[in-house]
Each structure stands twice: as C-alpha cells, then as structure tokens.
Amino acid sequence: MRILILTPDITPNGIARSYNTGFSLMVNQIACALAARGDEVYVSASSLFHPGLSAEVAGYRLLPRSLGSLLRHSRLRDWWRAVRYALTSQKLKAGERYMIAKYTVSTGFNEHLIRSIRPDVVSVQSMMPAVFPFILASLRCQVPFAVSLHGVFSFMYPYWGTCAEQNILKLLVKQGTAVTFVSSGTRNRLAQCYGHLYNNMRVVLNALPPFSVRPKGENIHRGCIVSVGNLCEHKNQIQTLAAFSLLPEEVRKRHTLCFIGNDCMNGRLQQEVEARGLKEQVIFTGVLTRPEVYAWVEQAALVVLASKNEGFGLSLIEGFRFGVPGVCFSDIDAYKDIASPDALLGVDERTDEALALGMQLALGWQWDKEAILRHAARFTDEKMAKAYHEVFRQARLPQVTADEFTAWMDRYVLQSCRFTV
Structure with a gap:
C-alpha cells in the first residue's frame, strides 16, 4: 500500500x-x-x-x-x-x-x-x-x-x-x-x-520506540525518580516536585528526582526547587537524545507522569521496557490501556499528598521486573503498524x-x- x-x-x-x-x-x-x-x-x-x-x-x-x-x-x-x-x-x-x-x-x-x-x-x-x-x-x-x-x-x-x-x-x-x-x-x-x-x-x-544502545554516562544517578517530558504546565512537573517534597526525609535521601526535557517554563521549576530547599536532590538534564533518555530510565527506580491531560503516556511504557515501574494519575486517557498491577500504580486523587503517597508506596514495593517486561511486550511496532x-x-x-x-x-x-x- x-x-x-x-x-x-x-x-x-x-x-x-x-x-x-x-x-x-x-x-x-x-x-x-x-x-x-x-x-x-x-x-x-x-x-x-x-x-x-x-x-x-x-x-x-x-x-x-x-x-x-x-x-x-x-x-x-x-x-x-x-x-x-x-x-x-x-x-x-x-x-x-x-x-x-x-x-x-x-x-x-x-x-x-x-x-x-x-x-x-x-x-x-x-x-x-x-x-x-x-x-x-x-x-x-x-x-x-x-x-x-x-x-x-x-x-x-x-x-x-x-x-x-x-x-x-x-x-x-x-x-x-x-x-x-x-x-x-x-x-x-x-x-x-x-x-x-x-x-x-x-x-x-x-x-515502544525502537531500542538503541544506551551510552554509559558517569553522571547518571542509579535509583532516581524520573519524569520525562518537556517542562510545561501541561506535563505538570510542578506537582511532581511538590509531591517529591512531601516524601519522608529518609525516602528523599535515598532517591534523586530527575527532570528530562526542554524547559518551556522560563526557569520557574528551578526557582521552585530553590524555594523548597531541594537543590541537592533534583536534577535537570535538559534535552537528551533518545538513547540518553533510555540510559537514565534504565537506571531509575520509578517513572512518574503527572500530566494534567495525557493522551497516552509514552514515558511510562518506556520505563516498562527496562522493568521500571510507573506512577500516574488514574484519570489519564490511556490508563485502562496501559495499566497493570504488575507495572503501574494509579493515583485516584489529583492532590500533592495523594501523588506523594503513590510514589512512596511504589518505591517501597517489591516489583517483579520480569512481570513488568512481559507487560511491556504488549506495545510493539508490529502490532501498531x-x-x-x-x-x-x-x-x-x-x-x-x-x-x-x-x-x-x-x-x-x-x-x-x-x-x-
């Protein structure tokens, strides 16, 4: 055709x-x-x-x-x-x-x-x-x-x-x-x-996007909490940051919050990090190539998506590819299409406290990496094409x-x- x-x-x-x-x-x-x-x-x-x-x-x-x-x-x-x-x-x-x-x-x-x-x-x-x-x-x-x-x-x-x-x-x-x-x-x-x-x-x-070799960057933080997407009001990284700040101190000390994407907010999110006293625990990578994004996601403990309105949620299934669980609000459009108790924790209330609790539960859960990888196998180029x-x-x-x-x-x-x- x-x-x-x-x-x-x-x-x-x-x-x-x-x-x-x-x-x-x-x-x-x-x-x-x-x-x-x-x-x-x-x-x-x-x-x-x-x-x-x-x-x-x-x-x-x-x-x-x-x-x-x-x-x-x-x-x-x-x-x-x-x-x-x-x-x-x-x-x-x-x-x-x-x-x-x-x-x-x-x-x-x-x-x-x-x-x-x-x-x-x-x-x-x-x-x-x-x-x-x-x-x-x-x-x-x-x-x-x-x-x-x-x-x-x-x-x-x-x-x-x-x-x-x-x-x-x-x-x-x-x-x-x-x-x-x-x-x-x-x-x-x-x-x-x-x-x-x-x-x-x-x-x-x-x-899932095509797999490619990931560079081994020395600055990649193992066990970080990753948010992938251009920094903007729609992607709602400001609430991800607010929820991170509400995590118990012992949880925050073990994990770094990493924002990956182009800054479309004129530095407002960075200013909020300074105001909350979280400069040492939050990383902004800026724009990365797909292999560089995968390098961060592969080493992550959790992928968080807090978008106000989301048609699919590609960053979540990118995490599934590497056996990394995700957290998102359960009212996003694709939740029923991509959700699995083996891979994704849904948050029902759109409050900072509820998102923080979801992140804390996900970080403390013993996830089965192989089960997450099996769930990721549902999303292939062949099926889509x-x-x-x-x-x-x-x-x-x-x-x-x-x-x-x-x-x-x-x-x-x-x-x-x-x-x-």
Missing part, C-alpha cells in the same frame, strides 16, 4: 532538531513501522523546510519542502480565502489569523504532493487548523484519508487551535472519515461529545465534497470555532 503521511511536525531519524515532542517522535515511529512491514511510505511535515532534501529515513521517503514550492503550487482561490481569514477573523488573535492564512495558502502544494505520489490513502496526523489543507487537498484529489489523534486537549484547554476536534472532526466522523485514537479514553471522551460511538472511531495504541495498515486499507472518502468542507472551514475560522453541529 502506498501511504502519504501529512503532518504538522515530525522528528526524523538522523536529522538534528533543537526541540522535539512526543507527537513528533511518534509520527516518525509510525512512518518507520509502516515502512518496515512493507508499505511504501512518504512523509511531508509543515514544520520542516528543506528545499533540497528528499531522503530515505528508516525506510520511508521524507519529501522536500520549501517556500518556493509552496508559492509555485498555490492557487488563487486559496490566496483569496487566506486574505479573507486574515482580515475578517476579528475574534482571533493576530498570530492565529496569520497561521490559518499560511496554512490555507499551502493547500495547492498538498494537492501537488497527492497528485505526484498518487497514494492509496492519506494519513492526516492530528486535528487542528494546521491540517485543514491536508484534508481539503485530499477531497479535491478524491483520495481516501484517515485522521490520527494523539490526544484530545480542547476539553481541558478550550483554546481556538484545538477545538476543531469538537467541530470539524465531528462532521467528518459523521460522514464516514476513519479516525484513530491512541487510547480508549481519548476515543470515549469524543464519543461522549458526539453523542455516539461510531464504528470508524478506532483505537490504535502507541508502541498492522492496526494502522488495516485502518488505512478500509479508509473511504467521506460523504462530503471539497466545497462543503471549505464552507465548514469558513464557518469555523470566521466564527472562531463557535458554531453548533
């Missing part, structure tokens, strides 16, 4: 980037896994501008992208809509108007990609205004497409950029578009919003025309997504 993946972002193997996300890493893994099972995979990412680059990346083809190619293949009708969005969407911030206008102009380029590659199916990664041109181009070219959601954020963070899940996506699902979710909780939340669980709303669990391939094989064009979708976009953008469906 020939698959064209259109995505806002990706982290390809072998191409250095200063900032990665779980989403960008997982899109790359999906592309690699599909290619490994024998599919012919092409990828274009809005975030990557590389005019001369058309490269084989672990079996898939990363397509070149440049400002010149975007302009060369743009259409006058899309320019008109882009100007209209930029000038008349007064309820949106200037930056939001600029972004939607930029995305709209790229529709013709995506049509060019689809007509050049002639895929059997287009895989649209995520649902936000950035992917509207992917969907519109697929409809104009009459090529089936499927949408893959890696999380649902609009319920907790109801800002303009992601509430397309409650508007545009609902209309597409009702008209037959195949949609995949990385957890049953994510699917169920949208099903509740839509009033019905449609047959084309399917769960495809993430897989097979599930995606089956969804793509059955994908059909929804019962909506390009003009109808354009009208939906107009309503969404011009009314700042505040319309009923």
